[in-house]
Structures are given as C-alpha cells and as structure tokens.
Amino acid sequence: xxxxxxxxxxxxxxxxxxxxxxxxxxxxxxxxxxxxxxxxxxxxxxxxxxxxxxxxxxxxxxxxxxxxxxxxxxxxxxxxxxxxxxxxxxxxxxxxxxxxxxxxxxxxxxxxxxxxxxxxxxx
Numbered sequence: 451x452x453x454x455x456x457x458x459x460x461x462x463x464x465x466x467x468x469x470x471x472x473x474x475x476x477x478x479x480x481x482x483x484x485x486x487x488x489x490x491x492x493x494x495x496x497x498x499x500x501x502x503x504x505x506x507x508x509x510x511x512x513x514x515x516x517x518x519x520x521x522x523x524x525x526x527x528x529x530x531x532x533x534x535x536x537x538x539x540x541x542x543x544x545x546x547x548x549x550x551x552x553x554x555x556x557x558x559x560x561x562x563x564x565x566x567x568x569x570x571x572x573x
Contacts, residue, residue, distance in 0.1 A: 452476040452548045452562045459544060459567030462536055470531040470567060472546030480524040483552035485560060486531045488542035488569075497555035498544070499531060509553035514540075536571045543568050 458470040472484060485500040499520040500509045508520050514533075522529040529546060544567050547560035554560070 452479060452482060454546050454548060454562055454564035456544060456546050456564040456567040459569045461570045461572065464537055464571055464573050466536050466571070467532070467534045468536065468569060470533065470544055470546075470569075472529040472531070472564060474527045474529075474548065476527075479527045479548075482548040482550065482561075483554065484520075484522060484529040485547045485549065485554060485557075486520065486529075487545045487547060487557055488540075489545070489566075490539075490542040493542075495545070495557050497557070500553050500555075501529060502552040507552070509555075511555070533569070536569075538571045538573045541569060541571050 453475040455473045483502050486498040487495050488498050489495040497511050501520045501522050517535045519532040546564045548562040549560035551559055
C-alpha cells in the first residue's frame with residue numbers, strides 16, 4: 451500500500467516557476483514508478499511526466515519538454531516536478547500516481563493516486 455500526498459501548487463504568473471512535491475508513505479516506494487498527470491476543467495486527465503524506479507530514467511510529455519523536469523529522492527520518499535516557464539495552458543489540478551510499469555502514460559495502469567494540487571497560471 452502506498453499513500454501519496456501532493457503539495458506545492460499555487461497561483462503564479464506566466465513565465466514563473468513552481469515545484470510540486472509528491473510525498474509517499476510505505477516501505478515499497480522505491481519499487482514504484484511515479485507519474486504526474488494533470489486535469490484541466492472540462493478536459494480529460496493527461497500524462498505530464500514519469501520517472502522510473504531509479505533517479506535518472508524519466509519520460510516527459512511533448513507539451514512540457516524543455517520546461518518541466520521530474521526527479522525523485524528515494525531516501526525522502528518524494529518525487530518532484532519542477533515546472534519552469536509556466537503558461538496559462540498549464541493551469542490544472544496536478545496529480546501524482548504510483549504504478550509498476552514504466553514508461554506509462556495510461557492513467558488506468560497506475561495503482562495509487564494522490565488527492566491533487568491546484569496550479570493556476572495567470573496571463
């Protein structure tokens with residue numbers, strides 16, 4: 451069992467940066483790949499970024515390549531999503547999820563989800 455809690459969201463202006471955190475409980479955190487997803491009002495949940503079991507294997511969705519970075523610290527049971535050069539279209543609720551496969555963009559393949567954190571980017 452893994453419990454996930456996101457934090458770090460907020461209201462920022464276009465061009466600003468935010469760092470989201472996904473803190474996990476459970477001894478098996480390092481055995482899970484972690485994905486970040488986002489869901490804007492009226493839209494489906496979409497994949498943003500994923501990281502494998504180790505710290506260096508990552509996968510980013512095209513809309514965020516070059517602006518977002520994902521990393522993990524297994525000693526702290528935490529995954530980070532660094533978001534730079536934010537745009538209004540990045541506005542959404544951001545969720546982290548834990549799963550056994552990587553890379554994985556299908557949200558239905560993840561086993562555990564956090565409650566989400568709101569990111570709002572004003573123009």
